[in-house]
Structure formats: C-alpha cells, structure tokens
Amino acid sequence: MTSEVSYQGNLRTSCTHLKSDSSIETDAPTDNNGNGLRFSPTDLVATALASCMITVMGIRAHKSKIPFADITATVLKVMGTDPRRITEIQVEVVVGDDWNENQRKLMEQVALNCPVAQSLSPELIQNVRFVYTN
Numbered sequence: 001m002t003s004e005v006s007y008q009g010n011l012r013t014s015c016t017h018l019k020s021d022s023s024i025e026t027d028a029p030t031d032n033n034g035n036g037l038r039f040s041p042t043d044l045v046a047t048a049l050a051s052c053m054i055t056v057m058g059i060r061a062h063k064s065k066i067p068f069a070d071i072t073a074t075v076l077k078v079m080g081t082d083p084r085r086i087t088e089i090q091v092e093v094v095v096g097d098d099w100n101e102n103q104r105k106l107m108e109q110v111a112l113n114c115p116v117a118q119s120l121s122p123e124l125i126q127n128v129r130f131v132y133t134n
Helices: 041-064 101-112 115-119
Strands: 003-009 012-017 023-027 071-080 085-095 125-132
Touching (some): 023 041, 041 085, 041 101, 041 115
Parallel strands (some): 085 125
Antiparallel strands (some): 003 012, 071 085
C-alpha cells in the first residue's frame, strides 16, 4: 500500500503516505463547491508532473555529474468541462545552473519523459517550457 485517504468533512481529505507517515490535505477548489484552502486533487496531479520532472532531472544530474542546485518550476492547470477534467498542464522549468547545450538537451528529454508525464492521458496537453538564466 502507498497511502491512505480519509474524508475530513466539508470537501476536505487527509492523505497519509504510509511509509513515512507524512501527510497532506486537499480541498475541493472554489470553482467546484469547495473552499480552495489546500491543493485540490487536480492541483496535485498538475504539481506532480513538475515534481516528477525535477526529481528525475536530479537523478540524471547526479549520475552524469551535471550541476543541479538551482531548479524551480511553476505550474498552471487548465480545467475543461463536459467532462470536468484537466485539459492542459503548463510547466515552466527555470534552470539557474550553468549547463552547456548537450546538458540542456539531455535534461529536457529526461524531464519530458518522466513517469508522471508518461502516465497522463495523451489527450492532456503538456505544455513545458525551459528557461535558462545562465
């Protein structure tokens, strides 16, 4: 088992990672009858994409001895209707480390092929942009 999710009332859940006992809470978003005071479940899906990208980039950077200390990402989730679902996830990955062109290409391919990216529906648009500040 990976996690346990329990309903807390008022459209909130508590999610516990069983191995570490760490937890997060979710709320329904304000555009779907909720308070929007926590990540929504769909926010977590969108955020998981960026988190996975950065994680696998970090793994590859370590193996390839590529500097990896200044990486951030911003995420925008776009919802559709009929059915209500995520239609697009926009991710901007900002790299402050000084990578050469080959390192950039390698790390971008690693990110774009992360497990979460590969698990999402092909119908879901993954709009990923890399910005290099060095």
